[in-house]
Amino acid sequence: ASLDTLDIIVLAVLLLGTIAYFTKGTYWAVQKDPYASSMANGSAGKSGKSRNILERMEESGKNCVIFYGSQTGTAEDYASRLAKEGSSRFGLKTMTADLEEYDYENLDQFPEDKIAFFVLATYGEGEPTDNAVEFYEFIKGDDVSFSEKSAEESPLSNLKYVAFGLGNNTYEHYNSMVREVNKTLTKLGAQRIGDAGEGDDGAGTMEEDFLAWKEPMWTALSEAMNLEEREAVYEPVYEVTEREDLDASQETVYLGEPNKNHLEGHSKGPYNAHNPYIAPIAESHELFNDKTRNCLHMEIDIAGSNLSYTTGDHIAVWPNNAGREVDRLLDVVDLSKKRDTVISVKGLDATAKVPFPTPTTYDTVMRYQLEICAPVSRQFVSTLAQFAPNDEVKEKMNKLGGDKDLFAEEVAKKNFNIAQLLAHVSNGQKWEKIPFSLFIEGLNKIQPRYYSISSSSLVQKDKVSITAIVESVEVPGAPHVVKGVTTNYLLSLMLKQHGEENPDPHGLNYAITGPRNKYDGVHVPVHIRHSNFKLPSDPSKPIIMVGPGTGVAPFRGFVQERAQQAKSGENVGKTILFFGCRNRTEDFLYKDEWEKWTSDLNGQFELVTAFSREQEKKVYVQNKLRERAEEINKLLEQKAYFYVCGDAANMAREVNDILAQIISEQRGVDKKKGEDIVKSMRASNQYQEDVW
Numbered sequence: 298a299s300l301d302t303l304d305i306i307v308l309a310v311l312l313l314g315t316i317a318y319f320t321k322g323t324y325w326a327v328q329k330d331p332y333a334s335s336m337a338n339g340s341a342g343k344s345g346k347s348r349n350i351l352e353r354m355e356e357s358g359k360n361c362v363i364f365y366g367s368q369t370g371t372a373e374d375y376a377s378r379l380a381k382e383g384s385s386r387f388g389l390k391t392m393t394a395d396l397e398e399y400d401y402e403n404l405d406q407f408p409e410d411k412i413a414f415f416v417l418a419t420y421g422e423g424e425p426t427d428n429a430v431e432f433y434e435f436i437k438g439d440d441v442s443f444s445e446k447s448a449e450e451s452p453l454s455n456l457k458y459v460a461f462g463l464g465n466n467t468y469e470h471y472n473s474m475v476r477e478v479n480k481t482l483t484k485l486g487a488q489r490i491g492d493a494g495e496g497d498d499g500a501g502t503m504e505e506d507f508l509a510w511k512e513p514m515w516t517a518l519s520e521a522m523n524l525e526e527r528e529a530v531y532e533p534v535y536e537v538t539e540r541e542d543l544d545a546s547q548e549t550v551y552l553g554e555p556n557k558n559h560l561e562g563h564s565k566g567p568y569n570a571h572n573p574y575i576a577p578i579a580e581s582h583e584l585f586n587d588k589t590r591n592c593l594h595m596e597i598d599i600a601g602s603n604l605s606y607t608t609g610d611h612i613a614v615w616p617n618n619a620g621r622e623v624d625r626l627l628d629v630v631d632l633s634k635k636r637d638t639v640i641s642v643k644g645l646d647a648t649a650k651v652p653f654p655t656p657t658t659y660d661t662v663m664r665y666q667l668e669i670c671a672p673v674s675r676q677f678v679s680t681l682a683q684f685a686p687n688d689e690v691k692e693k694m695n696k697l698g699g700d701k702d703l704f705a706e707e708v709a710k711k712n713f714n715i716a717q718l719l720a721h722v723s724n725g726q727k728w729e730k731i732p733f734s735l736f737i738e739g740l741n742k743i744q745p746r747y748y749s750i751s752s753s754s755l756v757q758k759d760k761v762s763i764t765a766i767v768e769s770v771e772v773p774g775a776p777h778v779v780k781g782v783t784t785n786y787l788l789s790l791m792l793k794q795h796g797e798e799n800p801d802p803h804g805l806n807y808a809i810t811g812p813r814n815k816y817d818g819v820h821v822p823v824h825i826r827h828s829n830f831k832l833p834s835d836p837s838k839p840i841i842m843v844g845p846g847t848g849v850a851p852f853r854g855f856v857q858e859r860a861q862q863a864k865s866g867e868n869v870g871k872t873i874l875f876f877g878c879r880n881r882t883e884d885f886l887y888k889d890e891w892e893k894w895t896s897d898l899n900g901q902f903e904l905v906t907a908f909s910r911e912q913e914k915k916v917y918v919q920n921k922l923r924e925r926a927e928e929i930n931k932l933l934e935q936k937a938y939f940y941v942c943g944d945a946a947n948m949a950r951e952v953n954d955i956l957a958q959i960i961s962e963q964r965g966v967d968k969k970k971g972e973d974i975v976k977s978m979r980a981s982n983q984y985q986e987d988v989w
């Protein structure tokens with residue numbers, strides 16, 4: 298008998314599936330950062346290392362692994378802090394591990410006398426972070442199979458674990474990663490030590506939640522593993538060596554270049570989260586008509602880079618720290634004179650990964666590699682105390698580090714960054730005793746900032762638009778104005794592009810031409826992150842968008858796209874945008890463009906505005922939604938897609954609740970049913986959020 302075409306297709310699919318199963322998808326795996334090895338530099342890089350965690354622990358003499366699932370770096374930072382603390386206070390042999398770098402089939406053979414920590418952030422709509430996807434899919438798989446034991450025999454009964462989650466209660470699926478992983482590990486027979494902790498970014502208590510969770514956890518762990526606490530001594534994780542043999546002008550020294558190819562001057566793709574593209578800014582302008590605030594529109598040119606985007610994606614901008622803050626920090630730790638001294642940084646142990654390429658300089662590390670402007674953590678203050686210039690300062694630091702309320706009052710509320718704090722507490726005395734390694738361990742690696750792309754890839758596939766409000770936070774009682782790192786960098790770039798004499802209105806002194814002037818001519822390092830925030834594939838479907846302030850960014854792209862589709866004769870459905878700002882004269886974003894697109898879309902587009910400050914009683918997009926309840930409900934019944942973008946803390950949650958109320962009132966169902974309908978809309982992607 299001969300096979301017909303369908304059989305052949307079925308067989309081919311089965312065969313591919315089988316190969317995928319046995320190769321664990323290696324043939325399909327996206328190539329990991331090809332330049333990662335340039336980061337390795339004597340420490341454990343990504344390449345060439347075993348994916349077998351048990352082997353890795355065994356050969357490096359570890360009895361404690363701290364896995365992290367991290368998107369923005371906080372979970373990774375907490376993992377490092379736990380590793381250090383476990384080692385210095387309890388003598389554990391610790392290592393941190395990026396979840397994406399290991400396989401998990403052999404977790405059933407995890408030795409009983411060792412311990413695994415899981416520090417897991419929840420991302421977006423209850424999803425794992427990018428680096429935790431594979432792990433999560435593996436353990437949650439219907440037929441999860443370990444190398445020796447089967448699912449029925451409680452395969453993980455040897456595994457002792459500790460769990461902490463990082464989440465945000467303003468999202469529907471609060472801390473769902475740690476909850477799900479915890480549930481699954483328990484189900485598979487593993488034994489949790491201590492409580493599964495949960496930190497809440499939404500309430501702004503992440504750090505305190507973490508600190509409050511970890512003490513009882515350490516107690517429980519000491520009991521379970523028979524550990525004895527000792528006086529914590531600082532053990533550096535990295536060795537920092539000053540290189541008399543090198544000088545900063547030599548071409549092997551990294552001065553902010555993200556990897557080897559960039560250093561050697563022939564940066565090449567694929568461009569991704571490990572390898573930014575140095576993109577020209579094709580055009581930029583100010584969107585506000587308000588002397589006290591800035592909002593930037595930028596067109597980033599990605600032609601020829603092989604980068605691509607689709608409408609609704611995000612672009613990541615790689616920032617560097619303002620020169621003013623770099624100077625402040627180098628000064629207070631008495632490294633100003635040595636700022637250009639070349640240093641090599643090496644992990645003192647095979648599992649310690651140096652988070653940036655070396656050899657480099659003190660200046661470069663502070664400017665391009667570490668998040669030096671961010672709020673300071675209380676635990677870091679305690680750690681720094683021992684390196685205070687004198688006993689009085691040491692005592693002050695210990696007090697601040699040990700007292701939650703005092704810390705909130707004296708540090709957090711004052712918006713100090715690390716340099717400001719050190720200078721404040723020591724009254725300007727230099728802190729020359731702090732080992733440089735401690736900064737690499739105690740400060741986060743600087744993170745790219747994401748922006749919702751505000752253009753349509755159908756209309757301008759090679760130009761990515763950004764709509765960014767420039768962060769400038771002034772708090773009564775705080776001695777400093779917080780200037781957002783990335784947005785003020787972008788502001789300087791915009792001013793430079795416009796030939797302004799002073800592209801530095803706030804004296805921030807950014808190195809806008811980049812390392813060795815490689816970013817001159819107005820360039821910015823970027824990469825693209827694909828998102829699930831997408832228009833319906835059928836343009837005739839109606840859409841409702843809610844995007845106040847810069848939340849309007851992706852909707853500019855959506856409307857631009859639909860206007861183009863209408864112009865080329867496609868049938869485009871009703872398109873409603875709820876936009877809010879203070880008033881129509883100062884911060885009404887893209888006012889003229891909406892008018893143009895209204896005419897392109899022949900009455901199918903409607904902009905509903907809420908100007909909060911134009912009348913006595915404040916009016917927000919939420920109020921406008923209520924006014925249009927009947928129409929919104931009708932459109933939803935016609936399967937309209939509903940989108941929300943912008944402020945996660947208040948607006949997005951309120952819109953969710955109002956929509957549930959609208960549905961309940963308009964359809965005559967109870968409140969709970971209204972909420973369930975919204976939930977199921979989310980589950981089926983009819984309701985999509987892009988919030989931050």
Ligand code: FAD
Pocket residue numbers: 611616670671672673711712713714746747748749750764765766768769770779780781782783784785847850988989
């Ligand atoms: P940062 O330096 O990161 O500071 C941010 C905030 O942190 C400050 O405003 C302040 O509140 C606080 N802070 C910083 N330092 C301190 C300190 N020492 N003490 C106390 N508080 C401090 N933004 C847009 O404008 N447009 C967009 O389209 C957009 N889209 C986004 C999409 C996604 C998916 C995400 C995750 C975020 C998006 N954002 C967008 C936000 C953007 O990524 C940045 O967070 C924002 O621009 C601020 O970056 P920054 O580096 O200028 O500020």
